[in-house]
Structures are given as structure tokens and as C-alpha cells.
Amino acid sequence: MKFFRKYEPSDTQKSIIREFQILHIKWDGADPLPPPFITCLANTEQNLYFYPRDPIKVLNNIDSDGIIAPSANITGPKNRPVGLKFGDDYLMIKVAFLPTGLYRLLKFSMQKTVNTGLNAIDFLSHEIDLVNNQLVQSSSSDEMIEIASVFIDKQLQKGIAPEEPIDLVAIKMLDPLAKNTIPEWASMACLSLRQFERSFANRVGISPKMYIRIVRFEHAMKIKNTSPEKSWSDIAKECKYDDSSHLLREFKQFAEFAPGTLLKKQTSGFGDFPTG
Template sequence: MQPFVRYFMVVDVRLDGPAYGRVAPFPPTPQHCLNFYPADATRSRQGQQAFRELPACTIVGPQTTKVDLALGVQHRFVSVAFQPGGLFRLLRLPLHEVLDTPLNGADVLGPALREVSEKLQEATQLLVMKNIVEAYLLRKMSQVPASPFERAIRLLLGGNAAPTLDEVAALACLSNRQFERKAKDVLGYSPKFFARLARFSRAYRLKVNQPQARWTTISHQCGYYDQMHLIRDFKEFTATTPRLLALEMRDSPLKIQGDFPL
């Protein structure tokens, strides 16, 4: 699974307070995911839109804006986070066509995925849940090695030590123009945007895990030139400031991205 799946995550927690009474911020991440909600449904909204219930199996492709999640009392969550290019390998459609558009997995991938959702609803052990999803992916996905493009694009997740875009394109055996065109199909956006999103996501996750850390310190640790560049990215990706987003984190019923490895 390693050529196309970065990690599995299974969460099963009972939350205090009324169902859907508190909201958890979920800024964009560079990972594309296949998410299952086998217990209480999860509700989502973008901006000032009304909350709507997510499908029991939701495909989350390229995301560029923050969404808010309202969680039920019994929050059970099984997530597959793909390596860059992994979701494209599964769906085989240009991902720029589904930008900021969560998809019903059963509608896209058919009855077999609906059957996976039903098995997860019956399962009681977390490891069993992971194995159910893993078995489906092993049947569904092509077991071929990662392409030069997929191996190269992962290097942009390497933080401050990441190579330049020109170097990554050369490692992918593509010209810069070919590399850019390939990235929009496979990732949903340009390589430069992907690198910015990865840097922003590192900063956000660092703040989730270290809430007392100063934004100035975080900006330096994550490779920003200065704090103003960090603020610019936060405004673009979350439509708010780092300070206000930190208050949303504090009031969140669950620190959703704190344990997500980048």
C-alpha cells in the first residue's frame, strides 16, 4: 500500500455536549482522503453556507478553503490519506475538475464501496475497521510502483529541506510545463500551490499540537520569510487570521488535524 497510501487513521470517541453543538475547523491539507463515518453522521459547511450531512463514505480531493465540521456524539471516523497521486490512481479523473467538491464515494466507485461502509457500521474493533478498508483498496488499486512524478512530488512535503520546483520537475523527468500540467491533473492544482499548501498545513498542525507556541516562532520553523507571509497564507486558506483561527481551535470539540502526519 505504501506507493499510494500515506496512512490510515481510525478514531472512535464519544464527545461531551449536545450533538452538532460545537464546530471543528478543518483547513485545507495537501492530502487527499477517503473518509468513512460509520456512526453518527458528520456535517460540513463552507463559509456561511448551511451545514449539510456528509455521505457515509466521502472522497475529499483537492481542497483550497477551510470547512467547518459539526460532529455527532458518537464520532467514528476511518480515514485513508493518500500519497500525492494516490487518489488520482484510484479515480482516474482529472482532479482539478473536483476542486473543493466532496464526493459521495459510493456514487463514484460503485456498490463495492457501499458494502465497505455497511461492514464498517457492523464492526466494533478499530483494527478490524482498518483491515476492511485496506482489503478493499488492495483489490481496487493497481499494484504498480509509484511513477517518477509521484516520487518527485512527495519531496515537496519535506519542509524547509524540500528541493526547488525546477529540481523536482527534473526528478520527474518532465519539463517545467509538462510538470505543471501533470500536477493539475494528478493533484488538482499547480506544484507551487501544492508546496504553499504543504507549508501552511505544517504551520497549522504545529499550532494545534503546541497551542502556546508564538506565531513568529511557527513561521520561522515552517520556512516562511516572515510572519506577514504566514498571515497571507492563513487568510487565503482559511478566510481569517491566525489569531482568530487559534480561538476556533481552542473551542473545537476535537483537534482533528493534530495527529495527521504530513
């Protein structure tokens, strides 16, 4: 059994949140499903996850036994892949933030969140326990999203960091077709280059250069996923890589497997798992 749905945030929430998601997969033998393991490739996301059912394990490498993720988990960008192993009843509620949204909510450096997960209870008070209990008792996807949404509204009422030009610039930088240089992005953010790089790493978690690299890499993955007949050589040209070898080097860091095996892998956002 597999269920996935996206939900729009309210107008107030849109200042920091991109969308809400719910994914429920049950390995009960009723449907043919892949093994309960995926690889999360490098990405620029800032998320708050809730896991009301079976816990998940986070594997930093293929030989790792993994560690159990908190039932409410804060994650930031990834510049390398991370493995996730699910239980038989995997239920995920995901609050997907804009590139600097989680920073504006929590007001601490997102560099702490890169390639890792933080227990949300350490940063969002014991209200998290109440949310977790409500989610465990709920059986409706709409109700679960409403529970998460109400929680976010309460956090917004406590006040968030004010929006600055760099927050809007970080959103514009998600466009894989943008041709701006980093100094040009800094100018749009009304900052010197050094100020921009420092503030960007603080608010997003990674450097502007790494961010742009990951955005382009994700764009290449999406092209291959939607047009599997395209060669990697053509995709490399379309994404403005120097050549196929350049794309291969990015794969080695951001995926840790060869491009030709992508369609055989179960990865977050591609294949049988629409998110993760």
C-alpha cells in the same frame, strides 16, 4: 468519549496509501468535550472516508446550513478552510493516500476533488455499499480497519495507474525544508516545466506552487501547535516567510482567521481533534 488510532498499510498498499485512521467521538456527557464542530484548514491530502454512524455536515462558510456528506466520501486537497459539523456519535474511518495515490487508484483528474467531497459509490462501484454495511455492523476498531483494508486490496487487484517519477517527486515536495525550485522539481520528474505543472495538477489536484504554499503553511501550524510559546514572528522566520505580514496573508486564505486565534480554534489535526 474519544478514541483515535493510526494503522500502517500493508507493503502492497504502501505504493498509494500513507496510513489508515479511525476516530470515534461520542458526545454523551461522560467526558468534557468541545462542541461537535471543527474547521479543516487548507491541506494537500487525498482521502477516502467512511462514516458508519451519525452523518456529518459540510459547511463551506460559517453561515451555511451545510450539506450532508456521503457515508463514503472522496476528498482532495483544500486551498481554503471547510467546516465540519458532527452528530452525537461520530465515527470516521479514513484511508489517507499518498499525494498522488488516489489519482493512481481512480485514474481521473484530482482537480475534481479540490475543496469538495465526491460520493465514493459513483467511482468505486456498489462494493462501497457492502463495505458500509459491514462497518455499521462492526464494533471493533481493528475489524473496521480490516474491512477497509480488504476493500482497498480488491481495488488494487483491479489495477492502478503505473508509478511515474512525478509521483515520487510529489512525496519529496511534502518536506517543508526542501529548497528546490519548481523547475528543479520538474527536472527530477523528467518533465518540462509546462508538462510538470499540467501533470501535477491532474494527479494531485492543485498546482505545484499552491502545493508548496500549503506545505509551508501546515509546517507553521505544526510548529505553533508543538511550541505554543513561539511567536508568530519567529515562526514566520523559521518557515522562510518574507515577514509576518506574508504569513498573515496565507492565514487569510488558508484559515480565514487571524494567527493569534489559532490555539482557541478547533481545527482538524490541532487541538482536541487529531484528524478530520
